[in-house]
Amino acid sequence: MQKRRRLEPKRSIVVMVGLFFMICLSGTPGIAGEIAIERSIGEYDLVPFFDFLRDDTKVLTFNDIVRADQEGKFQKNARSSLNFGFATATYWVKVVFRGDANAITSWFLEMTYAPIDLYELYLPAKEGDYIVKKAGDSLPISSWDVFYKNPVFALGQNIPLDKPIYIKIATTGVVNISAVLWRGADLVAHIGNVNFLMGLYYGIIVALSLYNLFLFISFRDMNYFLYVMFMLAYGISQFTYNGYAFQYFWPTAKSWANFSFTFFFSLIFIAMILFSCSFLRLRRVFPKTGRILFLFLWVYGFTMIGNQIIGMRYTSLTILFFSVITISLIYVSAIRSLIGGQRMARFFVLAWTAFLFGMMILLLKMVGIFPHNFFTEYSMQIGSAIEGILLSLSLADRINILKNEKQAVQSKLLEQVQESERLKGSFLEESEKLVEARTRELSIAKDKLEKLARIDALTGLFNRRIFDEIFDLEFNRASRLQRDFSLLLLDVDHFKQYNDRYGHQAGDLCLQSVAGVMLEEVKRVTDTITRYGGEEFAIILAETNHQVAMIIAEKIRSGIERLDIFHGDSFFNRVTVSIGVVSLSPDQLIDQEIFFKKVDQALYQAKNSGRNRVVSGNI
Numbered sequence: 001m002q003k004r005r006r007l008e009p010k011r012s013i014v015v016m017v018g019l020f021f022m023i024c025l026s027g028t029p030g031i032a033g034e035i036a037i038e039r040s041i042g043e044y045d046l047v048p049f050f051d052f053l054r055d056d057t058k059v060l061t062f063n064d065i066v067r068a069d070q071e072g073k074f075q076k077n078a079r080s081s082l083n084f085g086f087a088t089a090t091y092w093v094k095v096v097f098r099g100d101a102n103a104i105t106s107w108f109l110e111m112t113y114a115p116i117d118l119y120e121l122y123l124p125a126k127e128g129d130y131i132v133k134k135a136g137d138s139l140p141i142s143s144w145d146v147f148y149k150n151p152v153f154a155l156g157q158n159i160p161l162d163k164p165i166y167i168k169i170a171t172t173g174v175v176n177i178s179a180v181l182w183r184g185a186d187l188v189a190h191i192g193n194v195n196f197l198m199g200l201y202y203g204i205i206v207a208l209s210l211y212n213l214f215l216f217i218s219f220r221d222m223n224y225f226l227y228v229m230f231m232l233a234y235g236i237s238q239f240t241y242n243g244y245a246f247q248y249f250w251p252t253a254k255s256w257a258n259f260s261f262t263f264f265f266s267l268i269f270i271a272m273i274l275f276s277c278s279f280l281r282l283r284r285v286f287p288k289t290g291r292i293l294f295l296f297l298w299v300y301g302f303t304m305i306g307n308q309i310i311g312m313r314y315t316s317l318t319i320l321f322f323s324v325i326t327i328s329l330i331y332v333s334a335i336r337s338l339i340g341g342q343r344m345a346r347f348f349v350l351a352w353t354a355f356l357f358g359m360m361i362l363l364l365k366m367v368g369i370f371p372h373n374f375f376t377e378y379s380m381q382i383g384s385a386i387e388g389i390l391l392s393l394s395l396a397d398r399i400n401i402l403k404n405e406k407q408a409v410q411s412k413l414l415e416q417v418q419e420s421e422r423l424k425g426s427f428l429e430e431s432e433k434l435v436e437a438r439t440r441e442l443s444i445a446k447d448k449l450e451k452l453a454r455i456d457a458l459t460g461l462f463n464r465r466i467f468d469e470i471f472d473l474e475f476n477r478a479s480r481l482q483r484d485f486s487l488l489l490l491d492v493d494h495f496k497q498y499n500d501r502y503g504h505q506a507g508d509l510c511l512q513s514v515a516g517v518m519l520e521e522v523k524r525v526t527d528t529i530t531r532y533g534g535e536e537f538a539i540i541l542a543e544t545n546h547q548v549a550m551i552i553a554e555k556i557r558s559g560i561e562r563l564d565i566f567h568g569d570s571f572f573n574r575v576t577v578s579i580g581v582v583s584l585s586p587d588q589l590i591d592q593e594i595f596f597k598k599v600d601q602a603l604y605q606a607k608n609s610g611r612n613r614v615v616s617g618n619i
Contacts, residue, residue, distance in 0.1 A: 042186030082177035105184030114243030149243030237264035347394030358383015459515035486549035495535035546583035576612035
């Protein structure tokens, strides 16, 4: 029974996928060249009924086409779609209507693929003449029969029966022939439904973009800005591809109508690469893939203006070739990240799967495997809307993951500080009788510390005020009792560049990691670790000679280097520290300020000598 229950979800998924493909494959069978019209039916997909002719010379006149038809040179279409790729010829299609074509309202012929330069419709008239109607993005939209995103021809109430209707298709882009015959009332309802659904689709894109823009302003996380850039680029490109941009934004700009396709599609892939590399940290996790994708940015930068240099055909082919590689690299990298344990890649992989699934359905429709219907026509919009929602969820998931990781580091550091406090209190209690004078001084210092804010909120270490008090106390005690005393000054190398490049959040995590290494290596309760300021730290080692202090400093330096925190602006390609060390022996006398300057000079000598090293100062 348990085994059977486990199989039920898998069967459900198979059934759902099967139903989806059945819907996609649903079409209207018929005989090529002729279609029977009934007044009770308001919509006909004409593509399966088209005959077509290829004009390689691009100079054949309408009379030449009629003569070629009479000679039987038109080919029968046996597919549910006519897609001839990038245009190297002019194409003609014809269809013959039979049956009862009288309607209360007019009939309309919609060419559902908008990015075509010129459609010419030759409609039979009386006495053997033909009426010529034109549409396409090479003509002002005001000259079309219907103000709509797709070219629509008005055929009148009575469609000419038993006479061929010819359509000429000429373009410099992709030749995808798709046409639907509508009864007037059904066309009005169809336009209303399409505008509602597309308004909903673009509304989702705008809403997601605005929401994540507000998040970017709030968190200053570049991933949100790159996501907004990607969604807006994709939305504008779809607005252009679907014909709305030509309808509303540039109805008379014929040259820009063609140029805009490759411009915005190139912009999509630029934004896609920037967002994916940042979100998945490809340049760090998969450096080779990251470098390849960043090289592709130059290619897409060229294709944004490629129409003016190499023409639309070769620009589009370049985009197509590199887009396949780009999408494949990003998708494979996301899967590898997910397999490698990156939880934040979960929603990213789901988003790309939805996007690719929608793209696959559209491509299969365009090559004729799937017919023209609602699901195949708008599969790209459905997939991209799901992708946008899932990518937005992935950003939210990423923030939660990073927040949990930061809280875990802070909890660990707090536990270490608390343990250090406990050991320090235990030591003071046990040594009270032996070192009464020192206990009294430490007790006074402790009372003062409890009254002041003594802990640095970011690292959990003591702050600058505590350093000043304990340094003064321990230095004077060592001088008075003639005991060993050592001071370490530590500075994170190139930290400003790290902060500027990877952001303040990454900088905070870096400083917390550095503090963790120091807490691991300096465990005596008599020693004090402080954040001196910014990326500088100071460590007071009471009753510690110079040899031991140098060993401790080297352990801290090597421990931080072993963290292997990537730093692209560092010579060592990782976060490193420079440390200055000066020790006071029992037989030496020196002013406290001069002693501190010696340590500071040793630190700067370490930085000037190449960084990532420990330098000993002399008294």
